[in-house]
Amino acid sequence: MQKDRSKFILDEIEKRHVELIPRWRFLVKRLGFWLLAAISVLTGALSMATAIYVFLDNDFIEDHDYINRFLIERPFVAEVISSIPYIWLAALVLFTLVAFFGFRHTKKGYRYSSTKVIAASLFASLLLSLCLNTVDIGGYIHRYLIENVHVYNNLINANEQRWTNSQKGLLGGKVIQVDTIHHSLVLKDFGKALWRVDISKAEVRPKTQITPGRYLKITGIITGKRTFEAIAIQGWEKKYHKRKPLPPKQEKGT
Amino acid sequence: MAHTSIRREQPHDIDQELVAREIENKQAFAPIVQRYEAPLLRYILRLGCKDISAAEDLLQEVFIKTFVHLNDYDTSLQFSSWIYRIAHNEIITYFRKEKSRPSVLVTPDTTFIFENIVDDAGLTELEGQRYTSAEIQAAVDRLETKYRDIIVLKFFEEKSYEEISDILQIPQGTVATLVNRAKKKIRFFLEKSKQ
Numbered sequence: 001m002q003k004d005r006s007k008f009i010l011d012e013i014e015k016r017h018v019e020l021i022p023r024w025r026f027l028v029k030r031l032g033f034w035l036l037a038a039i040s041v042l043t044g045a046l047s048m049a050t051a052i053y054v055f056l057d058n059d060f061i062e063d064h065d066y067i068n069r070f071l072i073e074r075p076f077v078a079e080v081i082s083s084i085p086y087i088w089l090a091a092l093v094l095f096t097l098v099a100f101f102g103f104r105h106t107k108k109g110y111r112y113s114s115t116k117v118i119a120a121s122l123f124a125s126l127l128l129s130l131c132l133n134t135v136d137i138g139g140y141i142h143r144y145l146i147e148n149v150h151v152y153n154n155l156i157n158a159n160e161q162r163w164t165n166s167q168k169g170l171l172g173g174k175v176i177q178v179d180t181i182h183h184s185l186v187l188k189d190f191g192k193a194l195w196r197v198d199i200s201k202a203e204v205r206p207k208t209q210i211t212p213g214r215y216l217k218i219t220g221i222i223t224g225k226r227t228f229e230a231i232a233i234q235g236w237e238k239k240y241h242k243r244k245p246l247p248p249k250q251e252k253g254t
Numbered sequence: 255m256a257h258t259s260i261r262r263e264q265p266h267d268i269d270q271e272l273v274a275r276e277i278e279n280k281q282a283f284a285p286i287v288q289r290y291e292a293p294l295l296r297y298i299l300r301l302g303c304k305d306i307s308a309a310e311d312l313l314q315e316v317f318i319k320t321f322v323h324l325n326d327y328d329t330s331l332q333f334s335s336w337i338y339r340i341a342h343n344e345i346i347t348y349f350r351k352e353k354s355r356p357s358v359l360v361t362p363d364t365t366f367i368f369e370n371i372v373d374d375a376g377l378t379e380l381e382g383q384r385y386t387s388a389e390i391q392a393a394v395d396r397l398e399t400k401y402r403d404i405i406v407l408k409f410f411e412e413k414s415y416e417e418i419s420d421i422l423q424i425p426q427g428t429v430a431t432l433v434n435r436a437k438k439k440i441r442f443f444l445e446k447s448k449q
Contacts, residue, residue: 005291005310006284009317013280018318023325107328110423 030107037102041121044095045128046141051088052129053138057159058083087155096121143215146190160190163217171195171218171228172236178210185210187218187228195226202230209235287317290334293411294341300410301345301403312348316341335420338411342403342421371409374437385444393443401436408433 012018099121103109109117132138145152146160153161163172166189173189183200197218199210210216215236223229295313303309319340327336371390394405407413407421415433419426 005314005317006287009287009314009321010280010283012314013283013318013321016318018322020324021322021326026323026326111419111425113425113427 033102033105033109035102037099037106037121040095040099040102041124042128044092044099044121044125045132046137047088047091047095048125048129049132049138050141051085051092051138052133053136054085054088054142054156054158055083057139057142059159059162082157085156085158092122092125096125147192164190166195166222166228169219169221169231171197171220172216175210175212175214175216177212187216193226195228197228197230198223199230199233203232205232205234207235208233283317283321286320286337290337291317294337297338297341297406297411298345300406301342303345303348308348312344313341316344319344331420332417335413335417338407338413338417338421339423371405371437371440374409389444389447390440393440393447396443397436397439401432401439404429404432405436405440 096118100114100117103112103117103121129138142158143160146158160172163170165171171187171189173187173195175185176188176194177186179185184196184198187195187197189195197220202218202220204210208216210233217234217236218228218230219232220228220230291313294316295309298309298312298316299306303312316337320337323340327333371394394402397405403422404418407418413421415426415429418429422429424432
């Protein structure tokens with residue numbers, strides 16, 4: 001057992017023409033795993049940013065005046081649960097697992113427990129997603145998919161679907177053209193159909209910008225083929241239709 | 255048992271010095287082979303490779319793989335942990351190919367190691383020295399591979415939790431958990447065997 005194998009091993013190394021693998025190859029491999037982890041955290045952040053956008057975009061949260069109505073019409077909890085963007089959460093889980101895999105294969109990744117790595121990855125994705133949503137990245141991704149990827153509509157319960165219901169008087173979409181002379185606008189809905197909307201009698205919520213490129217939520221009635229008469233107009237973004245509290249009602253005779 | 259612990263025989267920086275020399279000169283690999291051939295062969299046998307010639311072949315592959323990957327050696331690790339890691343992975347690949355379940359090899363010098371395991375599992379305090387080496391080995395052999403690997407490294411190779419963590423590439427907390435579970439299982443098997 002104690003025989004010296006060193007000569008035999010060195011001969012074998014010579015015989016097989018074995019050479020050292022250059023250091024750069026290991027560096028590239030390690031960098032590859034770090035990149036995989038980093039990209040996965042980033043894509044996880046994009047998923048989370050979109051999930052947060054879709055969830056918060058739902059009107060049931062924003063319009064507090066209607067909460068009572070929601071409570072009467074349907075259970076609020078069910079409304080919230082149905083609005084959770086599961087597809088994006090699933091994507092987040094997937095990317096987190098890939099990030100975990102990548103990190104675990106870095107030089108000292110094995111030293112950290114799975115729970116810590118996964119929690120750190122989720123936390124990093126959350127922080128990054130909050131930063132991304134300050135410039136509306138989540139909204140951009142969501143809207144792009146809603147408008148261009150048909151199957152996405154079937155995978156998500158989004159506010160855009162709520163406002164693609166002209167029969168019930170709800171029309172949402174992007175302003176293409178504004179006619180100030182005839183008080184009308186051309187709006188492209190989320191199914192890419194063009195509507196001519198009469199806004200002459202519409203109540204426009206404060207701070208709503210009716211300009212090409214803006215997304216609007218219009219309440220009204222259908223008046224013909226692809227024509228709509230607006231009763232109320234509000235911007236798509238929450239900040240445009242936060243209502244000011246109503247002034248206290250004055251009693252008669254005071 | 256002192257011969258099983260490479261780290262205690264010579265300072266850690268000698269390993270690194272050898273590696274640094276080796277990268278420049280192939281002949282400098284000889285001292286590394288000389289230092290590690292006995293402990294690694296013993297480790298291979300202890301993990302269950304019963305055929306000595308197969309173990310020697312495995313050992314040769316371990317050294318060649320070590321040589322090829324020398325540039326991947328992280329100097330913040332102990333060289334012994336790194337070479338044990340390579341050996342461990344080679345052995346696992348070998349057993350996978352062989353489709354055989356390894357058992358821990360008994361040699362005269364392992365008798366007191368088995369006693370140590372029983373001591374550590376807290377059985378001697380309660381039961382006295384009533385378990386034979388064969389019984390303890392049978393209990394160790396009944397363990398799942400992941401527990402057996404840990405027991406071999408902890409008790410036979412006398413590695414610390416940090417070293418085991420670096421060899422098996424698992425967190426230290428997991429090492430501690432696996433060691434405790436393995437001891438509990440050994441205790442359970444031994445108690446069951448006496449019933």
